[in-house]
Amino acid sequence: MTVIRKAAISLAATLVAGAATAQDALGDLEIVGAPVPGGTGFQPSATELARDVVWLDTMLLVIITAITLFVLGLMAYVILRYNERANKTPATFTHNSPLEIAWTVVPIVILVFIGAFSLPVLFKQQEIPEADLTIKVTGYQWYWGYEYVDDDVRFDSFMIGYGEGNLNDGIVEQLEEAGYTANEFRLATDTAVVVPVGATVVMQVTGADVIHSWTIPAFGVKQDGVPGRLAELWFAAEREGIYFGQCSELCGKDHAYMPITVKVVSQEAYDSWLEQAKVDFPA
The missing domain is CATH 2.60.40.420 (Cupredoxins -  blue copper proteins)
Incomplete structure (x- = not known):
């Protein structure tokens, strides 16, 4: 060889x-x-395909940044509001149905939204003219x-x-x-x-x-x-x-x-x- x-x-x-x-x-x-x-x-x-990829990446970056900031803010709020010093008597409830529905439905909506824009970009790449x-x-x-x-x-x-x-x-x-x-x-x-x-x-x-x-x-x-x-x-x-x-x-x-x-x-x-x-x- x-x-x-x-x-x-x-x-x-x-x-x-x-x-x-x-x-x-x-x-x-x-x-x-x-x-x-x-x-x-x-x-x-230098191509339409590349512009589509850059646009999709930018959109995803905005969504990811918003989710990250939201989770970070939520964690900070929980840490400050419900630590042992600020909340000496902890709550005893175990369920919150509206909240559980929200954190199931919202991610589904986000994923459907992303798919609605990303799949056309993928199909354009894979469908050979x-x-x-x-x-x-x-x-x-x-x-x-x-x-x-x-x-x-x-x-x-x-x-x-x-x-x-x-x-x-x-x-x-x-x-x-x-x-x-x-x-x-x-x-x-x-x-x-x-x-x-x-x-x-x-x-x-x-x-x-x-x-x-x-x-x-x-x-x-x-x-x-x-x-x-x-x-x-x-x-x-x-x-x-x-x-x-x-x-x-x-x-x-x-x-x-x-x-x-x-x-x-x-x-x-x-x-x-x-x-x-x-x-x-x-x-």
């Missing part, structure tokens, strides 16, 4: 030049979806393989600098040649997925060895790639730019080194890239 992986990495390194040839036509793109140091919020939403572009993505230990099933294009995508240790001058040079900076180390790949802006893209996700997980946070999508199964996700990116993701299912010792790079470009740039990609990456 070690020999095979080293050979694959060497082959990937030799293909970087070809990858650059196909992607030269894309021009300079803004990095939109990327993690930031100390970040606690969501990445900028007709695709403008279909890409099959296969997770390997530890890189991604992509196949544009309708266009006879296939390539593997490795982290730039994979297998070369920590950031060094050689890796920085590779990143710069690919149009990145040292800030994108462990995020950028030698060959990116390229899709046209506004197109409905369906990703068919599977795994070749163990379970992997393909995700782009700014798109609001995540799907496990399970060996022997073909799952699907979809997105329609609304903004041109570069978006990063990471394998999100623990898949072995190099799990942290299989990033995902997606470039969203204009239809004209995509058509130009695809024409060259058919030459550089024939299926």
Whole structure:
């Protein structure tokens, strides 16, 4: 296995030049979806699905905060009002039917309210629309393989600098040649997925060895790639730019080194890239 992986990495390194040839036509793109140091919020939403997820998260946060403050206030009131010093003669009742009905009905109402808004978001993600572009993505230990099933294009995508240790001058040079900076180390790949802006893209996700997980946070999508199964996700990116993701299912010792790079470009740039990609990456 070690020999095979080293050979694959060497082959990937030799293909970087070809990858650059196909992607030269894309021009300079803004990095939109990327993690930031100390970040606690969501990445900028680049799809309708992502906006729905952010809105749902905000709504749930409001509900959770209100419940937490209510319970905290109730506990404080009970502690202060009914401690031994303030209430020397404790009550002897054991039941309060209206209160018991309330604490049963109110949580049910809250859960129904949450379900009424969360289930449509889930269904929108899971109901796969007709695709403008279909890409099959296969997770390997530890890189991604992509196949544009309708266009006879296939390539593997490795982290730039994979297998070369920590950031060094050689890796920085590779990143710069690919149009990145040292800030994108462990995020950028030698060959990116390229899709046209506004197109409905369906990703068919599977795994070749163990379970992997393909995700782009700014798109609001995540799907496990399970060996022997073909799952699907979809997105329609609304903004041109570069978006990063990471394998999100623990898949072995190099799990942290299989990033995902997606470039969203204009239809004209995509058509130009695809024409060259058919030459550089024939299926």
